[in-house]
Amino acid sequence: MDSQRLFSTLPPTIEWRDGDLLLLDQTRLPHEIVVENVADVQSVWRAIRELRVRGAPAIGVAAAYGLCIAMRDSTALPIAEFRAALERQAVWLESARPTAVNLSWGLRRMLDRARATDAHDAAMLYQALVEEARRIHEEDVALCEGIGMHGMALIREGSGVLTHCNAGALATTGTGTATAPIYAAHRAGRAFKVYADETRPLLQGARLTAFELQQAGVDVTLIMDSAAASIMSQGLVDLVIVGTDRVAANGDFANKIGTLGVAIAAHHYGIPFYVACPSSTLDLHTAGGARIEIEERAAEEVTHLAGRRVAPDAIQARNPAFDVTPHALVTGFITERGIVKPPFEHALRSLFAAEGNAA
Numbered sequence: 001m002d003s004q005r006l007f008s009t010l011p012p013t014i015e016w017r018d019g020d021l022l023l024l025d026q027t028r029l030p031h032e033i034v035v036e037n038v039a040d041v042q043s044v045w046r047a048i049r050e051l052r053v054r055g056a057p058a059i060g061v062a063a064a065y066g067l068c069i070a071m072r073d074s075t076a077l078p079i080a081e082f083r084a085a086l087e088r089q090a091v092w093l094e095s096a097r098p099t100a101v102n103l104s105w106g107l108r109r110m111l112d113r114a115r116a117t118d119a120h121d122a123a124m125l126y127q128a129l130v131e132e133a134r135r136i137h138e139e140d141v142a143l144c145e146g147i148g149m150h151g152m153a154l155i156r157e158g159s160g161v162l163t164h165c166n167a168g169a170l171a172t173t174g175t176g177t178a179t180a181p182i183y184a185a186h187r188a189g190r191a192f193k194v195y196a197d198e199t200r201p202l203l204q205g206a207r208l209t210a211f212e213l214q215q216a217g218v219d220v221t222l223i224m225d226s227a228a229a230s231i232m233s234q235g236l237v238d239l240v241i242v243g244t245d246r247v248a249a250n251g252d253f254a255n256k257i258g259t260l261g262v263a264i265a266a267h268h269y270g271i272p273f274y275v276a277c278p279s280s281t282l283d284l285h286t287a288g289g290a291r292i293e294i295e296e297r298a299a300e301e302v303t304h305l306a307g308r309r310v311a312p313d314a315i316q317a318r319n320p321a322f323d324v325t326p327h328a329l330v331t332g333f334i335t336e337r338g339i340v341k342p343p344f345e346h347a348l349r350s351l352f353a354a355e356g357n358a359a
């Protein structure tokens, strides 16, 4: 099920319509629903960098279509020049954000398709690129469905489920990753409660997760990030499900800053901690979490709230956008092919040996 069918009142996260790329501007949600027609590749780069489109899988799909936008007006070029420009644009788009592996994964899929296409002219090659981007988009919807199907059994009648950031429909083009089991269990008629961490500093939990779960009729309660451990200590959480931006070969994974603290608290209280991970977010080339590049964003996101400075002038501030959780704190990865249990390296490699980020 794609995000549009899940929320009849919301436009899709990403849409390719008659050669145009339409993005739902996630920085304006939940109060304004604005769709941006992204006219050129600079705007695609900025939309990714500024989180108008965000969430690892959505970034991958947007980047694939972004390459189409980059090449849309170049179909009159000689084919060798078209190919050279395509490679340059992919390198540039990849620089938009460093942590989510889906960005380089989506771009590499596009370049692999171009290299394997024996086209007579640039127009023909451009068509092959559009076809590949569409395929990546459709696959993303299917990956979410698979995660939902395998993960829904974890959510029982009366469960309390905690999630962090937004690994929801808005972070993908389908039903989300961490939210896919939630939507599937909800559709099956199960009654349960979700606690959504607000997710400082950009509030993806408050603005996006709370919003989309509420729209879908799921029983959701918004909490401060700092309340998660306390809610767990009260016995209200039976299960944590988070998303991820990159899973290393040994099962260490990067996700939104604050995930590590949630994992440590869950471990302390003996609460199962699951990571929803589509194969597009697996990076079996990276041995462990220490090698994952963590995006550091502007200090103003920390020193200011809703455009107003709340910290002293000239204060030093750090703003790492992600953290790395060691695999020892992970109960299992919910993938589109099933739930992967430790030892992760062996299990992930045997299940996904032929996938793009593993091959």
Ligand code: MRU
Binding pocket: 051, 054, 055, 056, 057, 100, 164, 165, 166, 167, 168, 171, 172, 176, 177, 178, 204, 242, 243, 244, 245, 255, 256, 257, 321
């Ligand atoms: O900075 P963001 O909003 O792109 O961070 C998003 C997350 O950390 C998500 O949990 C992750 O990308 C998984 S999305 C299915």
